[in-house]
Amino acid sequence: TATQMDIKVDGLSYEVLAKALQQAHEGRMHIMGEMMKCIDKPREDYKPFVPRIKSFEIDKDFIGAVIGKGGETIQKIQAETGAVISIDEVDGKGVVDIATNDAEAMQKAYDWIQGICAVPEVGQTYHGKVVSILEFGAFVEILPGKEGLLHVSEIAWNKTENVEDVLTVGQEVDVKLLEIDPKTGKMRLSMRALTPKPEGYVEPERRPRGGNDRGGDRRGGFDRRGGDDRRGGDRRGGDDRRGGFDRRGGDDRRGGFDRRGGDDRRNGGHRNFGPKNDFNANTEDHSDNLDKNTEEFF
Numbered sequence: 262t263a264t265q266m267d268i269k270v271d272g273l274s275y276e277v278l279a280k281a282l283q284q285a286h287e288g289r290m291h292i293m294g295e296m297m298k299c300i301d302k303p304r305e306d307y308k309p310f311v312p313r314i315k316s317f318e319i320d321k322d323f324i325g326a327v328i329g330k331g332g333e334t335i336q337k338i339q340a341e342t343g344a345v346i347s348i349d350e351v352d353g354k355g356v357v358d359i360a361t362n363d364a365e366a367m368q369k370a371y372d373w374i375q376g377i378c379a380v381p382e383v384g385q386t387y388h389g390k391v392v393s394i395l396e397f398g399a400f401v402e403i404l405p406g407k408e409g410l411l412h413v414s415e416i417a418w419n420k421t422e423n424v425e426d427v428l429t430v431g432q433e434v435d436v437k438l439l440e441i442d443p444k445t446g447k448m449r450l451s452m453r454a455l456t457p458k459p460e461g462y463v464e465p466e467r468r469p470r471g472g473n474d475r476g477g478d479r480r481g482g483f484d485r486r487g488g489d490d491r492r493g494g495d496r497r498g499g500d501d502r503r504g505g506f507d508r509r510g511g512d513d514r515r516g517g518f519d520r521r522g523g524d525d526r527r528n529g530g531h532r533n534f535g536p537k538n539d540f541n542a543n544t545e546d547h548s549d550n551l552d553k554n555t556e557e558f559f
Contacts, residue, residue: 323378409448
Protein backbone atom coordinates (compact mmCIF):
# COMPACT_ATOMS: atom_id res chain seq x y z
CA THR A 262 0.00 0.00 0.00
CA ALA A 263 1.08 3.61 -0.44
CA THR A 264 -0.07 7.15 0.22
CA GLN A 265 0.22 9.80 -2.45
CA MET A 266 0.66 13.39 -1.33
CA ASP A 267 -0.39 15.83 -4.03
CA ILE A 268 0.77 19.32 -3.03
CA LYS A 269 1.78 22.51 -4.72
CA VAL A 270 5.35 23.35 -3.75
CA ASP A 271 5.94 26.45 -5.84
CA GLY A 272 7.13 29.25 -3.53
CA LEU A 273 7.75 26.95 -0.55
CA SER A 274 11.17 26.72 0.95
CA TYR A 275 13.06 23.46 1.53
CA GLU A 276 12.82 23.88 5.29
CA VAL A 277 9.02 24.03 5.18
CA LEU A 278 8.83 20.87 3.06
CA ALA A 279 11.23 18.99 5.33
CA LYS A 280 9.20 19.94 8.43
CA ALA A 281 5.94 18.89 6.78
CA LEU A 282 7.31 15.49 5.78
CA GLN A 283 8.75 14.95 9.25
CA GLN A 284 5.37 15.63 10.83
CA ALA A 285 3.73 13.16 8.37
CA HIS A 286 6.25 10.49 9.32
CA GLU A 287 5.62 10.94 13.01
CA GLY A 288 1.88 10.70 12.46
CA ARG A 289 2.20 7.48 10.43
CA MET A 290 4.40 5.86 13.03
CA HIS A 291 1.91 6.72 15.79
CA ILE A 292 -0.88 5.03 13.81
CA MET A 293 1.27 1.95 13.18
CA GLY A 294 2.03 1.71 16.88
CA GLU A 295 -1.64 1.64 17.76
CA MET A 296 -2.28 -1.04 15.10
CA MET A 297 0.53 -3.23 16.40
CA LYS A 298 -1.15 -3.28 19.80
CA CYS A 299 -4.10 -5.13 18.19
CA ILE A 300 -2.30 -7.37 15.70
CA ASP A 301 1.42 -7.51 15.12
CA LYS A 302 1.31 -9.36 11.78
CA PRO A 303 -1.21 -10.23 9.06
CA ARG A 304 -3.43 -13.26 9.68
CA GLU A 305 -2.47 -16.46 7.91
CA ASP A 306 -6.07 -16.93 6.83
CA TYR A 307 -9.36 -15.13 6.82
CA LYS A 308 -11.78 -15.42 9.68
CA PRO A 309 -13.75 -18.71 9.53
CA PHE A 310 -16.94 -17.20 8.14
CA VAL A 311 -15.45 -14.84 5.58
CA PRO A 312 -16.74 -15.75 2.07
CA ARG A 313 -13.97 -17.31 0.01
CA ILE A 314 -13.24 -19.10 -3.27
CA LYS A 315 -10.53 -21.71 -3.76
CA SER A 316 -9.41 -22.65 -7.26
CA PHE A 317 -7.04 -25.50 -8.15
CA GLU A 318 -6.23 -27.89 -10.96
CA ILE A 319 -6.61 -31.67 -11.24
CA ASP A 320 -5.71 -34.15 -13.95
CA LYS A 321 -8.42 -34.21 -16.59
CA ASP A 322 -8.67 -38.00 -16.26
CA PHE A 323 -10.22 -37.48 -12.81
CA ILE A 324 -12.92 -35.04 -13.93
CA GLY A 325 -15.40 -37.88 -14.45
CA ALA A 326 -14.56 -39.40 -11.05
CA VAL A 327 -15.16 -36.08 -9.27
CA ILE A 328 -18.47 -35.54 -11.04
CA GLY A 329 -19.60 -39.14 -10.67
CA LYS A 330 -22.35 -41.01 -12.48
CA GLY A 331 -25.06 -38.51 -13.30
CA GLY A 332 -23.36 -35.95 -11.05
CA GLU A 333 -23.84 -38.20 -8.01
CA THR A 334 -20.40 -37.65 -6.46
CA ILE A 335 -20.16 -33.87 -6.80
CA GLN A 336 -23.73 -33.46 -5.56
CA LYS A 337 -22.92 -35.57 -2.51
CA ILE A 338 -19.87 -33.41 -1.74
CA GLN A 339 -21.95 -30.24 -2.01
CA ALA A 340 -24.75 -31.67 0.13
CA GLU A 341 -22.44 -32.77 2.95
CA THR A 342 -20.18 -29.70 2.99
CA GLY A 343 -22.52 -26.92 1.93
CA ALA A 344 -19.95 -25.64 -0.55
CA VAL A 345 -20.67 -24.77 -4.16
CA ILE A 346 -18.39 -26.63 -6.56
CA SER A 347 -17.83 -26.15 -10.27
CA ILE A 348 -15.44 -28.02 -12.53
CA ASP A 349 -14.38 -27.35 -16.10
CA GLU A 350 -11.75 -28.59 -18.51
CA VAL A 351 -9.38 -25.82 -19.53
CA ASP A 352 -6.29 -26.40 -21.69
CA GLY A 353 -6.26 -30.12 -20.99
CA LYS A 354 -6.61 -29.67 -17.22
CA GLY A 355 -9.53 -29.92 -14.84
CA VAL A 356 -10.11 -26.59 -13.05
CA VAL A 357 -12.10 -26.88 -9.83
CA ASP A 358 -13.63 -23.90 -7.99
CA ILE A 359 -15.00 -24.22 -4.46
CA ALA A 360 -17.01 -21.33 -3.02
CA THR A 361 -18.27 -21.12 0.57
CA ASN A 362 -18.40 -18.86 3.63
CA ASP A 363 -17.29 -21.68 5.94
CA ALA A 364 -13.57 -22.43 6.23
CA GLU A 365 -14.19 -25.93 7.61
CA ALA A 366 -16.55 -26.77 4.73
CA MET A 367 -13.99 -25.45 2.26
CA GLN A 368 -11.25 -27.69 3.66
CA LYS A 369 -13.52 -30.74 3.79
CA ALA A 370 -14.60 -30.33 0.15
CA TYR A 371 -11.00 -29.73 -0.92
CA ASP A 372 -9.69 -32.82 0.90
CA TRP A 373 -12.54 -34.92 -0.51
CA ILE A 374 -11.73 -33.99 -4.10
CA GLN A 375 -7.99 -34.44 -3.56
CA GLY A 376 -8.71 -37.90 -2.14
CA ILE A 377 -10.65 -38.88 -5.26
CA CYS A 378 -7.73 -37.79 -7.43
CA ALA A 379 -5.04 -39.35 -5.25
CA VAL A 380 -3.16 -42.47 -6.37
CA PRO A 381 -2.36 -44.89 -3.50
CA GLU A 382 1.35 -45.41 -2.92
CA VAL A 383 2.90 -48.58 -1.52
CA GLY A 384 4.60 -47.97 1.82
CA GLN A 385 2.43 -44.99 2.75
CA THR A 386 0.27 -44.83 5.88
CA TYR A 387 -3.42 -43.97 5.50
CA HIS A 388 -6.15 -43.11 7.97
CA GLY A 389 -9.11 -45.16 6.79
CA LYS A 390 -12.53 -46.40 7.80
CA VAL A 391 -13.67 -50.01 8.14
CA VAL A 392 -16.47 -50.54 5.64
CA SER A 393 -17.09 -54.30 6.00
CA ILE A 394 -15.96 -57.24 8.10
CA LEU A 395 -15.53 -60.80 6.89
CA GLU A 396 -14.30 -64.01 8.49
CA PHE A 397 -10.83 -63.62 6.98
CA GLY A 398 -10.39 -59.89 7.57
CA ALA A 399 -11.87 -56.48 6.89
CA PHE A 400 -12.09 -54.01 4.02
CA VAL A 401 -10.85 -50.51 4.82
CA GLU A 402 -11.51 -47.42 2.72
CA ILE A 403 -8.21 -45.52 2.70
CA LEU A 404 -9.24 -42.93 0.08
CA PRO A 405 -12.65 -41.97 -1.30
CA GLY A 406 -13.82 -44.95 -3.34
CA LYS A 407 -10.57 -46.89 -2.77
CA GLU A 408 -10.71 -49.92 -0.48
CA GLY A 409 -8.08 -52.47 0.51
CA LEU A 410 -8.08 -55.79 2.36
CA LEU A 411 -6.82 -55.90 5.92
CA HIS A 412 -6.25 -59.63 6.38
CA VAL A 413 -6.82 -61.13 9.80
CA SER A 414 -3.11 -61.99 10.01
CA GLU A 415 -2.18 -58.31 9.51
CA ILE A 416 -4.34 -56.89 12.32
CA ALA A 417 -1.92 -57.63 15.17
CA TRP A 418 1.30 -59.53 15.84
CA ASN A 419 -0.52 -61.97 18.07
CA LYS A 420 -3.12 -64.28 16.57
CA THR A 421 -6.56 -62.75 16.07
CA GLU A 422 -9.24 -65.37 16.58
CA ASN A 423 -12.25 -63.24 15.67
CA VAL A 424 -12.05 -60.08 13.55
CA GLU A 425 -15.20 -58.63 15.12
CA ASP A 426 -13.54 -58.72 18.54
CA VAL A 427 -11.03 -56.15 17.30
CA LEU A 428 -12.74 -54.13 14.56
CA THR A 429 -16.22 -52.75 13.95
CA VAL A 430 -17.82 -51.27 10.84
CA GLY A 431 -17.29 -47.51 10.79
CA GLN A 432 -14.21 -47.65 13.00
CA GLU A 433 -11.33 -45.42 11.88
CA VAL A 434 -7.91 -47.05 11.80
CA ASP A 435 -4.40 -46.30 10.59
CA VAL A 436 -3.09 -48.81 8.06
CA LYS A 437 -0.01 -49.20 5.90
CA LEU A 438 -0.30 -50.08 2.23
CA LEU A 439 1.85 -53.15 1.72
CA GLU A 440 1.13 -54.12 -1.86
CA ILE A 441 -0.95 -53.35 -4.94
CA ASP A 442 -1.63 -56.23 -7.30
CA PRO A 443 -0.38 -55.07 -10.72
CA LYS A 444 -3.07 -57.04 -12.57
CA THR A 445 -6.18 -56.50 -10.44
CA GLY A 446 -5.28 -53.34 -8.57
CA LYS A 447 -6.29 -54.95 -5.26
CA MET A 448 -4.57 -53.47 -2.22
CA ARG A 449 -3.17 -55.33 0.79
CA LEU A 450 -3.14 -53.40 4.06
CA SER A 451 -1.61 -53.92 7.48
CA MET A 452 -2.17 -52.54 10.97
CA ARG A 453 0.56 -54.52 12.68
CA ALA A 454 3.21 -53.05 10.35
CA LEU A 455 2.72 -49.75 12.17
CA THR A 456 3.55 -51.27 15.56
CA PRO A 457 6.90 -52.62 16.81
CA LYS A 458 7.48 -56.35 16.38
CA PRO A 459 7.47 -58.11 19.78
CA GLU A 460 10.86 -59.32 20.96
CA GLY A 461 11.42 -62.96 20.11
CA TYR A 462 8.45 -63.03 17.72
CA VAL A 463 8.51 -65.97 15.30
CA GLU A 464 6.36 -65.89 12.18
CA PRO A 465 3.95 -68.87 12.31
CA GLU A 466 4.50 -71.50 9.67
CA ARG A 467 2.01 -71.22 6.87
CA ARG A 468 0.04 -74.30 5.95
CA PRO A 469 0.30 -75.52 2.36
CA ARG A 470 -2.67 -74.68 0.23
CA GLY A 471 -5.09 -77.45 -0.69
CA GLY A 472 -6.40 -80.32 1.42
CA ASN A 473 -4.86 -83.20 -0.53
CA ASP A 474 -1.15 -83.76 -0.11
CA ARG A 475 0.75 -84.99 -3.06
CA GLY A 476 2.64 -87.34 -0.74
CA GLY A 477 0.31 -90.11 -1.85
CA ASP A 478 2.02 -90.02 -5.20
CA ARG A 479 0.22 -90.72 -8.37
CA ARG A 480 2.85 -93.35 -9.02
CA GLY A 481 1.66 -95.45 -6.04
CA GLY A 482 -1.70 -96.61 -4.72
CA PHE A 483 -3.78 -95.61 -7.64
CA ASP A 484 -0.67 -95.49 -9.75
CA ARG A 485 -1.19 -96.10 -13.40
CA ARG A 486 1.77 -98.46 -13.31
CA GLY A 487 0.49 -100.64 -10.44
CA GLY A 488 -2.46 -101.41 -8.18
CA ASP A 489 -5.32 -100.30 -10.24
CA ASP A 490 -2.86 -99.48 -12.96
CA ARG A 491 -4.01 -100.13 -16.44
CA ARG A 492 -0.76 -101.89 -17.06
CA GLY A 493 -0.97 -104.11 -13.99
CA GLY A 494 -4.36 -105.51 -14.53
CA ASP A 495 -2.52 -104.88 -17.75
CA ARG A 496 -3.91 -104.31 -21.15
CA ARG A 497 -2.03 -107.44 -22.11
CA GLY A 498 -3.87 -109.60 -19.58
CA GLY A 499 -6.59 -109.59 -16.95
CA ASP A 500 -8.94 -106.89 -17.95
CA ASP A 501 -6.61 -105.84 -20.70
CA ARG A 502 -8.20 -105.26 -24.02
CA ARG A 503 -5.58 -107.49 -25.53
CA GLY A 504 -6.29 -110.39 -23.16
CA GLY A 505 -9.35 -111.52 -21.21
CA PHE A 506 -11.33 -108.87 -22.82
CA ASP A 507 -8.53 -108.60 -25.28
CA ARG A 508 -9.41 -108.04 -28.86
CA ARG A 509 -7.12 -110.89 -29.72
CA GLY A 510 -8.57 -113.47 -27.34
CA GLY A 511 -11.02 -114.27 -24.56
CA ASP A 512 -13.84 -111.99 -25.22
CA ASP A 513 -11.76 -110.50 -27.96
CA ARG A 514 -13.56 -109.30 -30.97
CA ARG A 515 -11.39 -111.66 -32.97
CA GLY A 516 -12.20 -114.64 -30.74
CA GLY A 517 -15.32 -115.50 -28.79
CA PHE A 518 -16.92 -112.32 -29.82
CA ASP A 519 -14.35 -111.99 -32.55
CA ARG A 520 -15.60 -110.87 -35.90
CA ARG A 521 -13.62 -113.72 -37.40
CA GLY A 522 -15.05 -116.48 -35.20
CA GLY A 523 -17.85 -117.34 -32.81
CA ASP A 524 -20.08 -114.47 -33.31
CA ASP A 525 -17.84 -113.33 -36.11
CA ARG A 526 -19.59 -111.62 -38.95
CA ARG A 527 -17.87 -114.01 -41.36
CA ASN A 528 -19.04 -117.13 -39.55
CA GLY A 529 -22.62 -116.79 -38.57
CA GLY A 530 -21.80 -113.48 -37.02
CA HIS A 531 -22.76 -111.28 -39.92
CA ARG A 532 -25.68 -108.98 -39.65
CA ASN A 533 -28.18 -111.54 -40.97
CA PHE A 534 -30.02 -112.45 -37.79
CA GLY A 535 -32.57 -114.69 -39.55
CA PRO A 536 -32.14 -118.17 -41.03
CA LYS A 537 -29.16 -118.71 -43.27
CA ASN A 538 -29.98 -118.31 -46.90
CA ASP A 539 -28.36 -117.43 -50.15
CA PHE A 540 -27.95 -113.91 -48.97
CA ASN A 541 -25.12 -115.12 -46.69
CA ALA A 542 -23.11 -116.39 -49.61
CA ASN A 543 -23.77 -113.23 -51.58
CA THR A 544 -22.51 -111.09 -48.75
CA GLU A 545 -19.33 -113.14 -48.09
CA ASP A 546 -17.14 -110.73 -50.00
CA HIS A 547 -18.75 -107.77 -48.37
CA SER A 548 -18.05 -109.30 -44.94
CA ASP A 549 -14.38 -109.73 -45.86
CA ASN A 550 -14.20 -106.09 -46.77
CA LEU A 551 -16.03 -105.12 -43.61
CA ASP A 552 -13.66 -107.19 -41.46
CA LYS A 553 -10.61 -105.67 -43.12
CA ASN A 554 -11.97 -102.18 -42.52
CA THR A 555 -12.77 -103.14 -38.94
CA GLU A 556 -9.24 -104.38 -38.28
CA GLU A 557 -7.82 -101.19 -39.73
CA PHE A 558 -10.14 -99.14 -37.49
CA PHE A 559 -9.14 -100.94 -34.30
